Amino acid sequence: MITTNGIWEGDNPLDYSLPLFILQLTLVVAATRIFVFLLKPFRQPRVIAEILGGVMLGPSVLGKNKTFANAVFPLRSVMVIETMANVGLLYFLFLxxxxxxxTILRSVGKKAVTAAIAGMILPFILGGACTVLLNKQNNSEMNQGTYILFIxxxxxxxAFPVLARILAELKLINTDLGRLALSSALINDVCAWILLALAIAMAENETSSFASLWVLLSGAAFVAFCVYAVRPAASWIVKKTPEGESFSEFxxxxxxxxxxxxGFITDAIGTHSVFGAFVFGLAIPNGPLGVTLVEKLEDFVSGLLLPLFFAISGLKTNIGLVQGSHTWTIIIVVIFLACIGKIVGTLAVAIFYQMPIREGATLGLLMNTKGLVEMIVLNVGKD
Incomplete structure (x- = not known):
């Protein structure tokens, strides 16, 4: 049953899917807004508040109470909340x-391209080396190449979206440093999505190299379809709509x-559904159509559906399992290597292009911005 007959009939609303989901959604949004308020003086991006809200509701804090966990987040409800979370994720990545x-990729100089590549290769190598050691210590049977690629x-x-919001809040987006950081992050993000698609193809088709090849070719065909069919169709819609008038609801x-x-197509061919939504969003031309879509969707998706994704991540996260100095040392070392790799890589670029050292270090710190993409990568890898 989806809906209850009412408490006056002796029904418990939490035994039914719809009222339980409404309660879960309310708690997730409330927890997120509380952390948004608490972190506002520290100028933290909202993604941090959403992650903390999910962790608070999970087994690390409130979920320790088995009565609360079994009543509000029972196992039978996981499929419903995960489905809605992924729908929200689809539309967020589309936005x-x-x-x-x-188009800024066409106009950026070699400096941005070099900064993006240097800021990605060094932490990738350091992280890969670290995962090889961890894999040997844990005697893991998983495919080592896939493991290294995911980590x-x-x-x-x-995180390009998070960095863009931070630069806008600090009024740095139109400075030389801001444009360089944003351009580098965009190139970095594009490379990350390509590597993520490759990692998913490898993970889901480890028994057949031909299957992985077909996944990559199908993904490339989908991208080509979006570029040569979807984008012209969207441009036609813009031209057909008179300037100043709203776009047809159809x-x-x-x-x-x-x-x-x-999302369905890319999931069916073997890459993640979010890859399809993201590429489809890239195919929408910048301008009035894009602005209209953002205005109609952003508040509902970002404020209501997307926090569910982080709640699911929080429900899967039990900080209490991280015990012992050895485990904490590994976590600290991995984080340190990832951060220092970005900073050293961008500093090397700054020195090569005779930029001030302070500006290079600032660029490295900006390039360390993390957010939704990392959460997606880690969740896909965990699944």
Whole structure:
């Protein structure tokens, strides 16, 4: 049963899917907003508040109480909340793609490209070396190449959406340093998505190299379809709509349905559904259509559905399991290597291009921005 007959009939609302999901969603949003308020003086991005809200509801804090965990987040409800969380994630990544101006890749200089590559390769190598040692210590039977690829991507990627918001809040987005950081992060993100698609293909098709090849070729074909079919169609919609008038509800609904279809296609071919939504968003041209889509979706997706994704991550996270100095040492070393790799890589670029050392160090710190993409990589890897 989905809905209850009412407490007056003796029913417990938490035994039914819909009222239970409503309560879960309410708690997730409330926990997120509490942390947003608490972290506001520290100027932390909202993604941090969402992660902390999820952890608070999980087994690390409130979930320690078995009565609370079994009543509010029982195992039978996981599929419902995970499904809604992934729907929210699909549309959020679509919006990230819509807001991302890939045309700046044509105009950025060699400095941004070099900074992006240097800031990705060094932490990738350091993280990969660290995971090889961990794999040997744990005698893990998982494919070592896939393991290195997942961890390497998670440690080396820069969160473009989070960095863009931070630069905007600090009013640095139109400075030379801000433009360099944003351009480098965009290139970094594009590389990360390519590597993530490769890692997923390898992880899901370890028994057949031909299957992995077909996954990559199918993914490339989907990208080509978005570039040569979806983008011209979206441009046609913009041209067909008179300037100053709102876009037809039919066109908006068609695009929103296209997000789901794109997610279905990329999931079916062997990459993650979020890859399809992201590429579909990139195919939407910048301008009034993109602005309209963001205005219609952003508050609902970011404020209501996306926090569910972090709640799921929090429910899967039990900080209490991290015990002993050895485990904490490994965590600290991995974080340190990832951060120092970014800083050293970008500092080397700064020295090569005769930039001030302080500016190079600042760029390295900005490139250490983490956020949603890392959470996606780690969740996909965990699954």
């Amino acid at each position: 990230v793609g819509v807001e991302m101006d890939i 390497g991507v998670a440690l080396s990627v820069t 066109y908006i609904s068609l695009i929103l349905a296209g997000v789901m279809v794109s």
